[in-house]
Amino acid sequence: MKYVKKFFLLLLMILTVSGCGVGSQDKKSAEPAEVKAPVATQSADKKILVLYFSRTGEEYNVGNITKGNTAIVAEYIAKKTGADTFEIKPAKPYPDAYEPCTEIAKQELESNARPAFASNIDSLAQYDTIFIGFPIWWGAVPRVVMTFLEANDFNGKTIVPFCTHGGSGLAGTEREIADACPNAKVLSGLAIVGKSAQKDFPAVQKDVDAWLTQLGY
Numbered sequence: 001m002k003y004v005k006k007f008f009l010l011l012l013m014i015l016t017v018s019g020c021g022v023g024s025q026d027k028k029s030a031e032p033a034e035v036k037a038p039v040a041t042q043s044a045d046k047k048i049l050v051l052y053f054s055r056t057g058e059e060y061n062v063g064n065i066t067k068g069n070t071a072i073v074a075e076y077i078a079k080k081t082g083a084d085t086f087e088i089k090p091a092k093p094y095p096d097a098y099e100p101c102t103e104i105a106k107q108e109l110e111s112n113a114r115p116a117f118a119s120n121i122d123s124l125a126q127y128d129t130i131f132i133g134f135p136i137w138w139g140a141v142p143r144v145v146m147t148f149l150e151a152n153d154f155n156g157k158t159i160v161p162f163c164t165h166g167g168s169g170l171a172g173t174e175r176e177i178a179d180a181c182p183n184a185k186v187l188s189g190l191a192i193v194g195k196s197a198q199k200d201f202p203a204v205q206k207d208v209d210a211w212l213t214q215l216g217y
C-alpha cells in the first residue's frame, strides 16, 4: 500500500507542478491518435456500442463502491447516444480489496499478460462506432481489455476511448488501443477523474456532454 500511495503522491505532484486542473475531466494524452471528427448518431444502419470494463469493491479515493466509476460514465454515454452497452468481465474476478488488486494488475502489466474475459459479445459486426471505457491501471489499459480487443475484429470501426483515473489522465492509452486495433480509426479520448463519477456526477455530465457535442452527437 505504501508503494501505491507513493505512486499516487508522485503523480499528484507532477500534475500540480504542470498546472493541470482538478475538475472531473483531466488532461488528454499528448498524442491523440486522430483529430476529432464528427460521427453520426445511432440510426438503424449505424449502430453505436459502449464497451467497457469497470471494477467494484474498494477503490482509490472513493471507498467501497457498488458501481464502478467507469460503469457510471459508460452508462451515461450510452444514454446520451442511444448506444447499446457491453461490459467486459474478467473470467477470474479481481479482488474487492484495493491493494491486492493493484498487485495483481501490476504483475499482469509487467508480464504483459492476457487474462481471459468471461464472455464475448454476440456480434460486433453491427456496430460502426464503439466507445471503449476502462479505468487506468498502472498508467495503462487493464490487460483484460487488451485481451478483449485482440480477440475481436475492430477493422473499419471508429473507436472512441474514454477512461476514469486517479490522476494519470489517458496516459497514452489511445496509442495502446490504436496498436491493438490497427485497422480502426481511433479518435481522441476523454479522461474523467474517477471519484467525480461517485461524488460529483453533474460535473461528469457536463464534461461528457461537451465532449459528445464536439464529436458531433
Ligand SMILES: Cc1cc2nc3c(=O)[nH]c(=O)nc-3n(C[C@H](O)[C@H](O)[C@H](O)COP(=O)(O)O)c2cc1C
Pocket: 053, 054, 055, 056, 059, 060, 067, 068, 069, 070, 071, 098, 101, 102, 103, 105, 106, 134, 135, 136, 137, 138, 139, 140, 164, 165, 166, 167, 168, 169, 193, 194, 195
Ligand atoms: C489496479 C489499479 C491500478 C490503478 N492505477 C492507476 C494509475 O496508474 N493512475 C491513476 O490515475 N489511477 C489508477 N488507479 C485508479 C483508477 O484508475 C480509478 O480509481 C478508476 O476510476 C477506477 O475505475 P473503476 O471503478 O471503473 O474500476 C488504479 C486503480 C486500480 C484498482
